Amino acid sequence: MRGMLRLLCAFTALVTAGTASARIKLVALPLRERVEIQLENGRYTLVEEERIVPLLKSTAKSGNNQIDFSWSNTTIDKNSIQFRPIGILEGDKERPIRKIKGADGSTYDEIGVINVSYPPNENALVWEVFAHQGCAVRVRVSYLIRNLTRTFNYKAVANNAETHLLLRKYIQVRNYCGEDFGLTKVWFGYGGRLLYPMAVGQQEEIKMLLYRFEKVPIRKTYTYDWYAHGKLSKEKPFASRVLMHYVLKNDQANGLGVVPLEPGKVRIYIQDRRGGEAFLGEDWGALTPIGSEMKLNLGQSRDVVCRRMMEFKEVRVTRGDLRDVHCTIRYEIENFKDVPITLDIIEQMNRIAKQYTGKNPRGDAQWERLDRTSEEIRFSHEYGGHSPVLHVALPARPKGDAKVQKTIVRFQFVIRNIW
Amino acid sequence: MIRRALLATLILATLAPGLRAKNVDLVTLPKRHTVQLTIYNSEDITLVKETRYLTFKKGLNMLQFSWANTLIDPTSIELRALEHEKEIEVLATVFPGQKPQHLLWRVQSDYSGQAKVEVSYFISGLTWRMDYVSICDPNEDAMHFKGFVRVFNNTGEEFDNAEVRLIVGKINLVEKIADLARRYGRPVPRPGTKDYDQLRRKAARQSFDKAAEAMKGTVATAPKGIVKEGISEYFMFTVQGEETVPNGWSKRMRALNAEGVKFDIRHRVRAHQYGPRPVRFFIFTNDKEHKLGECPLPDGTVRVFRDNGRDGLTFLAEQKIAYVPIKAKAEINLGVDKLVVLVRRKVASKFYNFRFRRDNQGREWVIGWDEEQKWTDEVRNYRAKPVHVELRRQYPGDVEFSSELKTRVFDYRTIAADFTVAAGQRFEYPSQIVIHCGVNAKHNRVRVR
Numbered sequence A: 001m002r003g004m005l006r007l008l009c010a011f012t013a014l015v016t017a018g019t020a021s022a023r024i025k026l027v028a029l030p031l032r033e034r035v036e037i038q039l040e041n042g043r044y045t046l047v048e049e050e051r052i053v054p055l056l057k058s059t060a061k062s063g064n065n066q067i068d069f070s071w072s073n074t075t076i077d078k079n080s081i082q083f084r085p086i087g088i089l090e091g092d093k094e095r096p097i098r099k100i101k102g103a104d105g106s107t108y109d110e111i112g113v114i115n116v117s118y119p120p121n122e123n124a125l126v127w128e129v130f131a132h133q134g135c136a137v138r139v140r141v142s143y144l145i146r147n148l149t150r151t152f153n154y155k156a157v158a159n160n161a162e163t164h165l166l167l168r169k170y171i172q173v174r175n176y177c178g179e180d181f182g183l184t185k186v187w188f189g190y191g192g193r194l195l196y197p198m199a200v201g202q203q204e205e206i207k208m209l210l211y212r213f214e215k216v217p218i219r220k221t222y223t224y225d226w227y228a229h230g231k232l233s234k235e236k237p238f239a240s241r242v243l244m245h246y247v248l249k250n251d252q253a254n255g256l257g258v259v260p261l262e263p264g265k266v267r268i269y270i271q272d273r274r275g276g277e278a279f280l281g282e283d284w285g286a287l288t289p290i291g292s293e294m295k296l297n298l299g300q301s302r303d304v305v306c307r308r309m310m311e312f313k314e315v316r317v318t319r320g321d322l323r324d325v326h327c328t329i330r331y332e333i334e335n336f337k338d339v340p341i342t343l344d345i346i347e348q349m350n351r352i353a354k355q356y357t358g359k360n361p362r363g364d365a366q367w368e369r370l371d372r373t374s375e376e377i378r379f380s381h382e383y384g385g386h387s388p389v390l391h392v393a394l395p396a397r398p399k400g401d402a403k404v405q406k407t408i409v410r411f412q413f414v415i416r417n418i419w
Numbered sequence B: 001m002i003r004r005a006l007l008a009t010l011i012l013a014t015l016a017p018g019l020r021a022k023n024v025d026l027v028t029l030p031k032r033h034t035v036q037l038t039i040y041n042s043e044d045i046t047l048v049k050e051t052r053y054l055t056f057k058k059g060l061n062m063l064q065f066s067w068a069n070t071l072i073d074p075t076s077i078e079l080r081a082l083e084h085e086k087e088i089e090v091l092a093t094v095f096p097g098q099k100p101q102h103l104l105w106r107v108q109s110d111y112s113g114q115a116k117v118e119v120s121y122f123i124s125g126l127t128w129r130m131d132y133v134s135i136c137d138p139n140e141d142a143m144h145f146k147g148f149v150r151v152f153n154n155t156g157e158e159f160d161n162a163e164v165r166l167i168v169g170k171i172n173l174v175e176k177i178a179d180l181a182r183r184y185g186r187p188v189p190r191p192g193t194k195d196y197d198q199l200r201r202k203a204a205r206q207s208f209d210k211a212a213e214a215m216k217g218t219v220a221t222a223p224k225g226i227v228k229e230g231i232s233e234y235f236m237f238t239v240q241g242e243e244t245v246p247n248g249w250s251k252r253m254r255a256l257n258a259e260g261v262k263f264d265i266r267h268r269v270r271a272h273q274y275g276p277r278p279v280r281f282f283i284f285t286n287d288k289e290h291k292l293g294e295c296p297l298p299d300g301t302v303r304v305f306r307d308n309g310r311d312g313l314t315f316l317a318e319q320k321i322a323y324v325p326i327k328a329k330a331e332i333n334l335g336v337d338k339l340v341v342l343v344r345r346k347v348a349s350k351f352y353n354f355r356f357r358r359d360n361q362g363r364e365w366v367i368g369w370d371e372e373q374k375w376t377d378e379v380r381n382y383r384a385k386p387v388h389v390e391l392r393r394q395y396p397g398d399v400e401f402s403s404e405l406k407t408r409v410f411d412y413r414t415i416a417a418d419f420t421v422a423a424g425q426r427f428e429y430p431s432q433i434v435i436h437c438g439v440n441a442k443h444n445r446v447r448v449r
Helices: A349-357 B177-183 B194-215
Strands: A004-010 A032-038 A045-055 A065-072 A082-090 A093-096 A099-101 A107-109 A111-117 A124-131 A135-145 A148-158 A164-175 A186-190 A193-195 A204-217 A219-225 A242-249 A264-271 A277-285 A293-301 A304-319 A322-335 A341-346 A366-369 A378-380 A389-394 A407-418 B008-013 B032-040 B046-056 B059-067 B078-081 B088-095 B102-109 B113-123 B127-136 B142-152 B164-168 B226-231 B234-239 B251-262 B264-270 B279-285 B300-307 B313-321 B329-336 B340-358 B364-381 B387-394 B398-402 B408-411 B414-421 B426-438 B446-448
Touching (some): A148 A277, A277 A293, A304 A341, A322 A341, A349 A407, B142 B164, B414 B426, B414 B446
Parallel strands (some): A032 A186, A148 A264, B264 B387
Antiparallel strands (some): A045 A135, A082 A093, A148 A164, A204 B088, A341 A389, A366 A407, B142 B251, B164 B234, B279 B329
């Protein structure tokens, strides 16, 4: 059953004698002039609707205006409903609400809400509104509503060289709140920008393009993490998956930085050499505030093969049960791609300490790099000191008949003070 | 030849949106121009792209797209103009609640006239895979290596004229197409059920029918074959030409054909990986030197035969091979070789270097010792050719290893040695290990002396 929202404007005081359920009303039905749905907040959706409400002059005899707001089959948060007079219509023009000076010298608004009453057992409320004079007032009624939600999704199209992306950000509004917003113009407020979908019908979903970012620079990374991904197969016990990611930064220097990139599914395509697009995969994009990086998993690279072997390992007792673990890990890496790349190898020192001593380190593992570590390895610590990232530059697959040479590097280190 | 109802219809509504009736539509049905299917082998996903010519009027245009009885991902359906793209803009995509398996596009056009558009979406139900046939010569020096792509429609129906692209590579998907299809419109059966399989088959059949319909009346402009193209980390096989697959069959097309591919034979002794007996491997490189290297070799099953020299074949093995990049080595495991025998014997054993614990009454217990073992690995080659043996052996504990023959440490607990055994001969690989036991064990690693 379709939901209903009604704003009833009583010209005279409601007959309130007897029980609340016996309310008798003579009312006008002001129509919605405009609806704006605010979707900035991921949990709560704020609906703001504007209506022209005729008000009678408040007098001692007639009292104030009673404005009744009721709803059915919709999930409105009763406590969130607000009534705000915006302006007074005078002929074709509209003027703001003025301050009036009273006989006692105090000032008050010429239109003002005196109180709100909530009838029992009803989805309704009644505003008592003071009017200095009879007039038509533009009011804005705001309320929080459930089941009117939005999600974001993205379409990213990389150029063939994988240096830039065309990133489209879509908003998809789902209306399962029980109310049809299709009777009049509907506006969506988001990120300081208004969209115009015309209508949001009951049980309707609307997907609209929110932003289109041209030429967003991307960085393609190749990551090898033995402990996160495990061995590739029984036949290849020393190899593990090499995962590829596109990394893009949400700032103005990189063609973004307008709004935070909300969480959502990103479908990634690439331009092929015939002017078409090929699907590369999809990933959940995490919330990416301005200035932060979004990392999109593209799947597994099968042209970069890395084998990791613990070439040397000795547990040396320093005193009592206090031990150091001396290790040398050898990496044999082959790049079968026709472009040079950098492989990022993540080593988890806490996991190594646990694997080879059977004991968890106290806190994070205390480790030192030793001299036999290959000079070709560049180190960084973006995941913290306990998980160094080893960057190894790999040449492209040679042209012609030359064979692919294995790049062999070693990481020698000691994990100290395990007990 | 079977003609099926259309999988999806694209309707150009002629009424202005404000006047659009709820249940009565006046529509035109624009004909498909081309259909392209891109099938992925790592996931159950196929990208369908169809092009059509639509006539737009200036202002707002309403387009309706609908589908039925298929595993289509509604979130993936997209429309884009291929001509006048700057003048034709999709304002919104509306999924009406009252009409499941429908969507409406609100398209703003500053152009009046006919324009080519592309509709793309994902479906479930089509698969492909690769298989190989290798026939080596009687001397086992070179092989004839053939690769075939095989497209499965499993429809039980006939289809023709499919323009098909096949993607090699592992893509990342965060949701299954069938799950996405289930969320919209009518419920889709659970995977693994009979109804689900029927729906998949129907989707596949209808997709091929669409392709066939679109190709009807067209003439192939290139010879039949498979065009190979690298794209990002993936490789794309494009099947050209028109093909017909009889009822209930799958389509198998030759993608590779290399004659005289030289290969090496290796015998591997790795008890921890392949068991105690020597295993025979054919090893070749996917490069030009080996008459290959044009494209990576996708995962697939290889069936190995040998020409028996009497115009007949001998079956050697059936083995799955993993993806082989260009210039990488392909290894085909032929299984245990019964003509190469390994006998491992412990020749001698002795204990020394004892350590004791003594209690306050003077009684003693052994708490540490070294055990010295002498071993011989005898390899007997009953083949008519020399065999190259790659030996790897793992040792747990604190072990000192020595041998008269060249031996290296493969990793901290594994030794490795390579040697050749002449045809019809035997070869002995002697070794000696000292195992530090009890309190004598200081480490957990093997060291080659």
